[in-house]
Amino acid sequence: MPPDSPSVWGLSYTAVEVELGSLGGGQYRALASRNTVRIERDAVTTFRVAHEVTHVWQKRHYLMPAAFLGAPCLRQPDWNCTPTEAHADAVGEAAVLAGCGPGDFGWPNAEVTGCALPNPLEVHP
Numbered sequence: 001m002p003p004d005s006p007s008v009w010g011l012s013y014t015a016v017e018v019e020l021g022s023l024g025g026g027q028y029r030a031l032a033s034r035n036t037v038r039i040e041r042d043a044v045t046t047f048r049v050a051h052e053v054t055h056v057w058q059k060r061h062y063l064m065p066a067a068f069l070g071a072p073c074l075r076q077p078d079w080n081c082t083p084t085e086a087h088a089d090a091v092g093e094a095a096v097l098a099g100c101g102p103g104d105f106g107w108p109n110a111e112v113t114g115c116a117l118p119n120p121l122e123v124h125p
């Protein structure tokens with residue numbers, strides 16, 4: 001699938017589905033940079049898309065809500081738990097609880113449910 005350029009929270013980003021194992025395998029099935037989210041083809045879930053686009057949001061706004069300093073991570077293992085990961089996990093979990101799908105975050109060829117997207121500034125640990 002060619003890269004797509006969706007947007008969420010007023011930010012556009014490039015969405016790329018990559019081949020299984022191409023992000024190094026193991027824990028790393030998805031990666032976000034300032035402008036691009038890469039997720040392995042079979043690993044596109046609401047949680048993962050929401051988590052990764054939250055990293056795009058953090059990078060573009062140079063921001064991470066202070067409440068997440070020292071907060072536990074909902075899904076990251078302890079060795080990978082930082083405030084930015086705790087925040088991204090919380091937004092991901094909020095998206096799942098809100099009934100969102102990957103398409104609600106602009107992910108290409110994914111269902112748009114019309115859920116109430118979590119606001120990264122309003123999610124709390």
Ligand SMILES: [Zn+2]
Nearest residue numbers: 051055085088
């Ligand atoms: Zn992360």
